[in-house]
Amino acid sequence: MRRPQIVTDERRRRHGGTGWLVALVGAVVLVGAPYLPWAYGDEAMDDMTYLGGPSPTQFLGLALGAALLVCLLAARFLVPRLPAARRRWFAWHTGASAVATGALAFQAVVVVAVALELGGLVNVEYGGWIALAGALLAFAGTRLLVPERTATLGRVHSPGWLVIVVIAVVMLGSLLLIAHALDEDDPGVFIALLVFVGAAVVLVLRVGLGGWFSSQTARFRPVLVMAAFLVAFAFPFTQDGSNANMSIATQVLIFAATALGLNIVVGLAGLLDLGYIAFLGAGAFVAAILSGSAFSAVGWNPPFIVTVLISGVVASVLGLIIGSPTLRVSGDYLAIVTLAFGEIFRLVMINLDGNDGPDLTNGSNGIPNIPDLNLLGFDFGEPHVILGVEIPRFANYYFLLLVLIGLVIVVFANLNRSRIGRGWVAIREDEKAAEAMGVNVFGLKLFAFAGGAFLAGVAGAVKAHHDISVTPDQYVFLESAFLLAAVVLGGMGTILGVLVGATLLRLMPEKLRFFDEYRLLAFGLLLVVMMRFRPEGLIASRRRQLEFHEDDEELAAHTGETPPGAGRVEPEGAR
Amino acid sequence: MSTTAEQATFDTLEADEVLLEARGVTMRFGGLVAVDGVDLTVRAGEIVGLIGPNGAGKTTFFNCLTGLYKPTSGVVSFAGRPLRPRPRAVVRAGMARTFQNIRLFQNMTALENVMVGRYCRTSAGPLTSIVRGPKFRREEAETRARAQELLEFVGMPDVADTLARNLPYGDQRRLEVARALATDPQLLLLDEPTAGMNPQETRQAEVLIQRIRQTGLAVVVIEHDMRFIFNLCDRVLCLVRGSVLVEGTPEEVQSDPRVIEAYIGTSADEPDETGSTPEDGAPRA
Ligand SMILES: Nc1ncnc2c1ncn2[C@@H]1O[C@H](COP(=O)(O)OP(=O)(O)OP(=O)(O)O)[C@@H](O)[C@H]1O
Ligand SMILES: [Mg+2]
Numbered sequence: 001m002r003r004p005q006i007v008t009d010e011r012r013r014r015h016g017g018t019g020w021l022v023a024l025v026g027a028v029v030l031v032g033a034p035y036l037p038w039a040y041g042d043e044a045m046d047d048m049t050y051l052g053g054p055s056p057t058q059f060l061g062l063a064l065g066a067a068l069l070v071c072l073l074a075a076r077f078l079v080p081r082l083p084a085a086r087r088r089w090f091a092w093h094t095g096a097s098a099v100a101t102g103a104l105a106f107q108a109v110v111v112v113a114v115a116l117e118l119g120g121l122v123n124v125e126y127g128g129w130i131a132l133a134g135a136l137l138a139f140a141g142t143r144l145l146v147p148e149r150t151a152t153l154g155r156v157h158s159p160g161w162l163v164i165v166v167i168a169v170v171m172l173g174s175l176l177l178i179a180h181a182l183d184e185d186d187p188g189v190f191i192a193l194l195v196f197v198g199a200a201v202v203l204v205l206r207v208g209l210g211g212w213f214s215s216q217t218a219r220f221r222p223v224l225v226m227a228a229f230l231v232a233f234a235f236p237f238t239q240d241g242s243n244a245n246m247s248i249a250t251q252v253l254i255f256a257a258t259a260l261g262l263n264i265v266v267g268l269a270g271l272l273d274l275g276y277i278a279f280l281g282a283g284a285f286v287a288a289i290l291s292g293s294a295f296s297a298v299g300w301n302p303p304f305i306v307t308v309l310i311s312g313v314v315a316s317v318l319g320l321i322i323g324s325p326t327l328r329v330s331g332d333y334l335a336i337v338t339l340a341f342g343e344i345f346r347l348v349m350i351n352l353d354g355n356d357g358p359d360l361t362n363g364s365n366g367i368p369n370i371p372d373l374n375l376l377g378f379d380f381g382e383p384h385v386i387l388g389v390e391i392p393r394f395a396n397y398y399f400l401l402l403v404l405i406g407l408v409i410v411v412f413a414n415l416n417r418s419r420i421g422r423g424w425v426a427i428r429e430d431e432k433a434a435e436a437m438g439v440n441v442f443g444l445k446l447f448a449f450a451g452g453a454f455l456a457g458v459a460g461a462v463k464a465h466h467d468i469s470v471t472p473d474q475y476v477f478l479e480s481a482f483l484l485a486a487v488v489l490g491g492m493g494t495i496l497g498v499l500v501g502a503t504l505l506r507l508m509p510e511k512l513r514f515f516d517e518y519r520l521l522a523f524g525l526l527l528v529v530m531m532r533f534r535p536e537g538l539i540a541s542r543r544r545q546l547e548f549h550e551d552d553e554e555l556a557a558h559t560g561e562t563p564p565g566a567g568r569v570e571p572e573g574a575r
Numbered sequence: 576m577s578t579t580a581e582q583a584t585f586d587t588l589e590a591d592e593v594l595l596e597a598r599g600v601t602m603r604f605g606g607l608v609a610v611d612g613v614d615l616t617v618r619a620g621e622i623v624g625l626i627g628p629n630g631a632g633k634t635t636f637f638n639c640l641t642g643l644y645k646p647t648s649g650v651v652s653f654a655g656r657p658l659r660p661r662p663r664a665v666v667r668a669g670m671a672r673t674f675q676n677i678r679l680f681q682n683m684t685a686l687e688n689v690m691v692g693r694y695c696r697t698s699a700g701p702l703t704s705i706v707r708g709p710k711f712r713r714e715e716a717e718t719r720a721r722a723q724e725l726l727e728f729v730g731m732p733d734v735a736d737t738l739a740r741n742l743p744y745g746d747q748r749r750l751e752v753a754r755a756l757a758t759d760p761q762l763l764l765l766d767e768p769t770a771g772m773n774p775q776e777t778r779q780a781e782v783l784i785q786r787i788r789q790t791g792l793a794v795v796v797i798e799h800d801m802r803f804i805f806n807l808c809d810r811v812l813c814l815v816r817g818s819v820l821v822e823g824t825p826e827e828v829q830s831d832p833r834v835i836e837a838y839i840g841t842s843a844d845e846p847d848e849t850g851s852t853p854e855d856g857a858p859r860a
């Protein structure tokens with residue numbers, strides 16, 4: 001599948017100079033426009049009514065313009081002055097195109113947000129229109145630039161301290177960014193911020209820094225992973241004991257842990273599971289029943305470690321029951337059966353109410369009043385003071401969930417880089433050939449299915465205590481669909497991708513409450529657009545990318561390096 | 576290819592010990608009898624050729640032997656034990672194959688392809704793989720080393736990190752052989768290993784098969800190239816319409832008028848069912 005080509009290389013070569021000039025004008029306008037007022041009312045976004053004093057959001061627009069300016073000037077004036085060996089370090093034109101696209105999206109979001117929040121396009125003041133025009137100019141101009149094919153910065157060997165410093169800066173930046181984004185409650189500003197971050201990331205990748213980052217950090221992978229966890233660990237300390245953001249963060253973590261488990265089934269083993277939420281539900285119900293809640297029909301209240309294991313085992317036994325008859329036949333049956341299983345699970349939970357079946361779940365009322373966890377004397381329901389910072393209830397669960405996610409990541413990554421992971425890839429590639437080579441096709445599929453269910457069951461056990469109550473209507477098909485979307489959107493078979501996908505999908509509805517009615521519509525549109533332009537997901541695994549672009553010879557030829565157009569690619573398999 | 580384990584299995588086999596014994600293998604697809612009561616005996620260290628016009632049932636016979644198809648009737652036994660028609664049981668027993676139309680794992684590297692072949696000879700389970708103890712790491716390192724060794728054996732030492740789909744056609748065929756060898760077989764089934772190769776590559780394939788035999792493996796090879804069969808095989812079977820027409824030395828089979836008639840006859844008046852060109856089916860001399 002190729003994207004339609006309006007601007008051919010031939011035209012680019014002829015009009016590249018004009019394009020550069022137009023883009024330069026656009027960039028200058030983008031830098032200048034934030035000093036003009038963008039809206040007539042100060043309630044829109046973060047008050048963009050002043051002349052000469054840009055608001056934070058306007059500064060973001062300015063930053064995009066400045067980045068574009070740097071790319072354009074560097075391409076024209078810096079590159080010819082460099083020694084030949086360094087001329088191709090950066091892909092300035094490619095970067096300029098990316099950032100111009102980002103700027104256009106940014107300005108469009110601003111105009112639409114102002115119009116929506118104040119009621120009509122008339123509320124957009126001249127500065128907003130000028131900025132949009134500048135972005136359009138920049139966009140059009142950069143289309144005519146001849147993009148560089150590759151940036152070679154990734155092959156430059158940099159000193160270790162520099163890499164570590166960059167890792168630290170990136171991690172700190174993300175921490176501040178996440179804390180800031182969570183505090184933002186104006187939907188317009190939130191989306192504008194997302195677009196800005198997206199544009200910045202794409203710019204960094206396209207211009208060649210992404211290749212540098214992934215090739216250099218490969219040497220320091222443990223450092224990178226540790227730093228990421230440290231940042232995640234530090235997050236509650238930035239919240240001043242407030243529960244509001246922590247509750248969102250814990251929801252994101254539960255969702256992400258479950259999505260990562262699903263990613264083993266979908267991304268690694270290639271099995272389409274449309275009822276995965278039922279395994280989360282099974283774990284949650286088991287934990288609720290064994291929690292000692294006054295509403296539980298069972299009096300036994302084992303220690304949480306035991307409960308977690310039972311939850312996981314019950315979920316995986318359900319997985320075995322569903323999987324063993326269906327995994328022998330081809331893929332589509334599994335999707336249908338799991339879809340049905342999800343529904344059956346919900347209905348069974350509703351009917352185990354003492355009227356239609358044995359009393360286990362209190363029917364649709366579910367099991368409320370689940371007591372908070374208490375591990376080794378640490379009460380998860382109480383705020384604690386650690387290092388002089390108050391850690392509220394949700395932050396306690398946050399730490400537990402971090403441990404859980406860490407565990408799931410280890411399971412995912414280690415299985416992926418093992419004999420079992422190779423078997424899964426082989427099955428995805430050619431099931432018959434894998435079988436003929438002695439791979440235990442059925443066994444590996446069943447293991448993925450039941451193992452994924454186990455992880456979901458464990459996550460469900462934590463979720464039950466976190467949520468305080470468990471009801472059947474939390475575990476509906478739509479949730480399975482969202483989990484699958486997080487996997488597909490983020491990138492099947494990758495860890496980072498699914499973390500990003502899960503975060504986006506859980507955070508957006510939280511921040512865009514006004515959008516609730518159109519949520520599913522927007523979600524559907526997003527998926528359609530993704531499938532058209534980037535079916536391998538935001539952060540693609542190399543292998544999946546190859547699978548989705550069977551006829552792309554150029555992509556296949558670059559096995560070792562990151563092509564500038566391919567975004568970040570997770571290295572796969574042990575080297 | 577001269578690891579001690581391999582040598583050991585070879586030494587325990589008598590030179591003319593029967594490895595594979597197929598009796599009355601029959602495969603029906605609805606009304607079509609694709610394989611009709613075929614008997615085949617392969618002894619250790621032998622190279623047996625299987626020839627026959629297009630659609631004669633050669634590939635189907637292989638599929639029956641390797642458990643990809645469950646034969647309608649007939650028994651297959653390997654090293655004296657009856658073989659269940661399950662691909663995994665077959666591979667474990669010591670019989671590996673390649674495919675007529677290459678079936679590599681295209682988006683895996685050459686080395687990974689061969690490593691998949693080691694799957695049935697390694698044992699790291701889920702827990703071991705997650706915990707990654709010393710035993711796991713030793714097994715991984717051994718798998719990797721053995722795979723590299725096999726790539727070298729088939730004459731492609733430098734392609735370990737190349738994606739299978741980026742390899743030239745001839746190399747893809749050799750990679751399939753390496754992948755099959757990775758399962759530590761005693762008998763190798765090759766389905767048209769030189770199809771689509773130029774004369775020079777065909778020559779290399781011949782040498783490779785000779786070397787495989789020298790390591791103590793038996794080989795059954797389906798081929799249309801008569802010179803190839805003539806150079807390599809100890810014994811040849813000619814399959815026509817699902818049953819064995821002639822069996823004998825290459826000289827006997829090649830000069831048998833019925834064989835020539837079968838080839839010319841079918842390719843002239845029977846429509847081609849497998850999609851290959853008629854010349855493919857005719858003996859090339
Ligand atoms: N799965 C199947 N279902 C139905 N018919 C089949 C199937 N597989 C093979 N056949 C038929 O069985 C016959 C034998 O086919 P087979 O592929 O074994 O021939 P072959 O000897 O390998 O020919 P070639 O030299 O062209 O490879 C053909 O008529 C084919 O159409
Ligand atoms: Mg055939």
